[in-house]
Amino acid sequence: MAAADQTAVTNRDYAIGLIRAFAGAIIFAIPLLMTMEMWALGFTMDPVRLLLFMLLNFAVLLGLTHFAGFEATHGLRDALCDALAAYAVGVIASAGALALIGIVAPGMPWGEIAGKIAVQAIPASIGAVVARRQLSADSDDEEQAEKQRRAGYLGQLFLMAAGALFLAFNVAPTEEMILIAFKMTPWHGLATIIVSVLVLHAFVYVAGFSGQEEIGEAGHRATFLTFSIAGYGVALLVSLYVLWTFGRTDGVSIGEVATMVAVLGLPASLGAAIARLIV
Template identity: 40%
Template sequence: MELTKGLGRAFAGSLLFALPLLMTMEFWQLAHSVERYRLALLVVAAVLLVIGLSRAFGAGPGGVGVGGYLADAGVAVLAAVVAATVVLGALGVVDPLMDWRAAVSVVAIETLPAAVGASYARSQLGQGSRRPRMSGYGHEVFLMAAGAVVFAANIAPTQEIVLLAAEAGAVNIVLLAVLSLLLMHGFVYSLGFGGQERSTDGFVRSFLTLTVVGYVAALAISAYLLWTFGRFDGTGFAMVVNETVVLALPASIGAAAARLIL
């Protein structure tokens, strides 16, 4: 019974995190144009991230030990694949029986946010679910990276990132970076949200060691996702920087939110 409930939570979490992408045409189109090695790397990255989340949070007795972490991650990924296949099939976007290669491509590109949602729902939203046991600086950075992935993955495939980056000047890009840093720090330390942290080491230290590092992680994740989806192909260095900084704005908000929520 508990296993069934856990699978149900994972399925629901997949939909909660990935449903906007499942209904986004740009994602369907990208699935057919993204080079297969980039798609494979994305799936590997999704699996590794979910394993990390399972290790950090677990999901009850099955979440203890290496075997438990891997089992939790496997259930989350399986639920993500099933959820994506069911929804995309119901919408008529894929037909696994008629064209399984195309179906695999579309489902694979949806795996990252769906699997993260499944892992979160299994570990954090169930009755009796374990709260985080891990702590420390590395754990904080990992949480920020995971939050950045969720927010950035929902926006990276859209054409708006390219359009905004093309229209942005150098001043706009600098202002976006500054705004991202201020929002990240304010979300975690200043606005009174639930889970707000106290800056016990002083503003400068917490800003440099957590906010700036989290923003760098958001930049790196943004750049990786944009590269995966081919947004850097045929562009110059300035456009690469612009696109990355534009996407890092929502990614940085996701990183800050993860520290508050998780």
């Protein structure tokens, strides 16, 4: 194939990848784009915490592009370009959607507009990254599976953390989560923890979903401890961080924080469990 033809094919493939990225950004972010609490967070969040969250999100994007970028990546440079493109897609898609439904409009303070877009761009950018796997008819599942196998134990924990972050982010801003934590008794909290761990283990190792892990040579007990319990621990840490970022832990007792973390740990553990299915 001539160099010009090869360049044309490459550009066409990249353009298709960008279209999928925009579709993934909107699909994954649409519930939060229409959530009142998310609109408020855009101008009430601590700017330092928001900036820290944006930097963390970019680090997550950089890791995810290695497994499921919206085009095949080969090396750090490609992954970095993919992550930057995904973040740009998340910003543009969020700005367009918020403008379409009238949440950002001319005349608003620039700080408020930027804050609203910055918050919404986080889930949208994650959706842009995983769009290749979810929306492409020709995605290479074997290639992605091989990348995940080579990533090893820490790579698996990273994918769990990314999945936990995405689902925890979807519910942490809502008032309903605080209400649930307030109404729960300690026994409810304990039951939630047990169910979260069992569901995570079942989704990853038992249910037979595509992309699930195999029980290692160490056996069920060691696998349960090193992956399921460790994955749930990661989900709890992610939940605590998200709650702190949104100011949910400010001025709250340790017991109430623990209950909120247990509540948010349920969707976070589900996110950790399905991470390999969507990435």
